[in-house]
Amino acid sequence: MSDVSPMLLIGIGTAGAKIARGVSRAYGDDLRFTLADTDASTGEGGGDFTLLGGDRLSGRGSGGDIVAARLAAEDSVQSLDSRLEGVRLAVIATCLGGGTGGGATLEALRRLSSLGIPAIVFATTPFMFEGQDRQRNARGVMSMIEDAASATFFLPLDKLVAGEDNMESAMRRAIDTVAGGITLFWRLIEKPGYIKLDADRLRHLLSSAGRGRFSVVSTQGTNRASEAVEKLVESELLATASAPARAILCGVLAGEDLRLSELGIVADGVRNAFGDHASFALGTVNDEATFCGRLAVVVMVFESKSVDPEDQPEPGAPNGGRRRRRSAKGGSSLGVGPSGRGRFNNAEPTIWHGEDLDIPTFIRHGINLDF
C-alpha cells in the first residue's frame, strides 16, 4: 500500500499560499501540498507552485479582478491534474476579497468536482475596513464556493484577529490561526490517537457538509478541559448560526497526560453548547512533543444546508414558537417546493448579503400571515 497521503492541501492566491506554507511548517514534510496563484512572485517562497494564466496575465496577478482570475485559472487548472493522483480529499486554503482567491478557487473546485474529488474550503473574508469593493468581491463568490465545495468554512478576519491593531501583525496572526486550525484538522485525520474518527462517518459528514463554523482553542492547567469549552462557547467564530447544527466534528489534541474525564468534559460541553441533537464525531491526537501539558480542541459545526421554512420560528418567539399555519389544500402539487424557491428552483440564484432572494421575502423575514 502506498504511503502517499490521500489528502492534498491547495493554497490559492498569495495569502492562501502563506497559509499552506504555514501548515507545512507546523505539520512537517509528510504534508502533501501545492500552491497556485496568478502572481508569479508567490512561487518564489518555495513549495510546489502552479502559475495560473501566465499567458493571459503575465504573472502579474489579477489586480483584484475575479473574472480575470477565473479565466486565468480556467487556462491553467488542468495542470493541477498531475498533483491530484490518488487524492481522495482536497482542502483549499484561500483568502477572499481580491481576484485570485475567489476566481481561481471556483475553477479549482470545478476541476475537483469533475474528477470526483470532494473538497473542503477554508477561506478568510476581508476586514471591514478593507472597503466595500473587497467585501462585495468576497460576498459575490461565497455562495458559489458553497455550492461547489463539499464543506466550507468562511472565517471573517475581523473575528479571527479581534483586538489586533497593527495591520501587518493582524494579517500574520490571521494566517497563523487558519494554518494552525488546518494543521490540527490534518493531524486529527492522518495521525489519530486513541479515539479514531470513523473513516466512513467522517467521509459522509464531510462529503455534503455545507457551510460550517470552525474554531480552535488551546488551554493548559488543571481545569484546561473546562476552560477549553468556555473559550469555545465564547468564540466569535462559532457564534453566528443561521440554521440549526446538523453535525459536529470535535478533535482533542493533547500529550500523554490526556485524561478520560477531560474528554468527557469537552465532548459534553461541546455537544451541549452547539447542538445536542446534532450528529457528533469525536477524535483525538496524542502528540507528547507538541502538546505536553497543553490541550487543543478543534471544533467544526456544520449547519443544515437548507431549513424548511415551515419549521422556522416566528420572529421574537422563544423556543421555536408557534408554527406558521399550513394551508389545508394544495401543497407541493402546486409547484412551490418546501424551500419556497418555487419556479426558481433551477434558476441561477440571486444572492444578497448571503440571502437567497428567490426564497419568498416573508419567509426569510419571518413575517406572520393571517389567512
Add this chain to the structure above:
Amino acid sequence: MSSIHAALEIGTTRTVLAIGEAQSGGRFKVTCHAEIPSSGIRKSQILSIPDATQSVRSVLREIERRQDAAGAKVTIGNAMLAVSGQHILATHADGQAIVDSGKVGDSEMQEAARRLREIPIPKGRELLDIVDQDYVLDNLGGITSPRGMSGKVLKLNALQIHADANRLQDARSAAEGAHLEIREPVFAATCAADAVLEDHERRNGALVLDLGGGSTGYAVYSDGYLLSAGVIGVGGDHVTNDIAHAFQTTNAQAERLKLDEASAMLGQYSPETARVHVSGFSALMDSRTISRRSLDTVVNARFKELFTVVRETLEEQDLFHRLHSGIVLTGGGAGMREIDALAGQELGMNVRIGRPIHVDGLENEKESWKYSAVAGALLYAHANFEEKSILDGIFGRFFK
C-alpha cells in the same frame, strides 16, 4: 424615404414586439405593437429555446394580424433585441491619449476614443454598448468638451455594458427559429431610460428602474450622462412566486391576485378585515377567500426589500445622493398599485411612473410603461441605423 425599425423583447412574462417609423421633424412613431405571454423564460433567461421561439412566432403573427387589420402588411425580417437579466454588467473603462502639443485637439479626442474601444471585455462576454461619460484632462474631471483645453494627458471615461455571450446567443437562436434576425442586442434598462427620461432629469440626477418580470434593471444618470447601470435578479415573478407560496395557489392565480387585487403599500386598500376571492383552478378545488391585508403584506415585503437592495447598491457606488431629480419607475412592474408611493417612502425621494415620452404612437396606450424598453430600442435603431430598415433581414419582405 422614411426608415422603419422593429424591436423585440423576450421578457420573463411577456414577449413584446414593436415597429415604428421615423417622422418628419426627427420624431419617431411606434406604428404597431403587440405582446403575448412568454414561455420558457425564467429570471430573464431562456430555459427552452423552442418555447421562446414559439413566443416570438406568436408575437410576429399578432403584429402581422394587426397590420392586416390596418390595411398594410409588414413581414418583419430583423429587429433590435432589448435584453435584461442579472448576467448583464456595466464596468468602468477609460481610454487615454498623450496631448503632444499641450492643447487638446480632435486627434487626441479620437485617440482616447480609439483606445477606449480597443479595451477587451472578459472571455465569454459580449459587448452591448460603450457609453461615453466625461473627459479627464490631467486631474481635472467632469469635462464634456475638452477641445482647445491645455494639459498633458486626456482620458475618456466610459461604461462598458456587456452580457453573457451564451445567453445572448440563446435569444438569437429563439428569434432565428421564428425567422427573425437580431440586428443588435441592446440593454433594456438604458433603452427604457432613453425613452422615459426628461433631459433635465439626466442633468440633475435620476435613477430609472425598469421593473421587469424576471429582473430589475437600473440606470443612473447625472450631469447628462450614464453613471452606472446593472441588473438586480428580482422582478415581478418573485412577487407572484411569493403569493403562490403564501396562499398555496397556482402561479396563474397568484399572477391574477398580484395584478388585480394586491397593493404595494399597506394602507387604505388593505383594511384588517377585507377578504379577496380566489377562484378554484379546477373542479376539484373550491373557491375560497384570503386576507387582503396578508396579500398586501407579502407584496409589500418583497418590494420593500427590492428597494433596499437598490438603495444599498447605489450607496455602495456613492451614487444615491446624486439623484436630485428622483426616481422613474417603468417596465411592467410600474403598473403595480401604489408602487410609486412605496418607492417614495422607502427611498425618500420623488418618484414618478415613466412612460415613453420621446416616441409618438403610444399616447393612447393605457399601460405604456410596459413598452419603454422596446420604445428605447427603436430610438436606438433610429439613431444608429437610419439608412437601413427591417427589409434587410434574412427573410424580410415589405408589402404596401
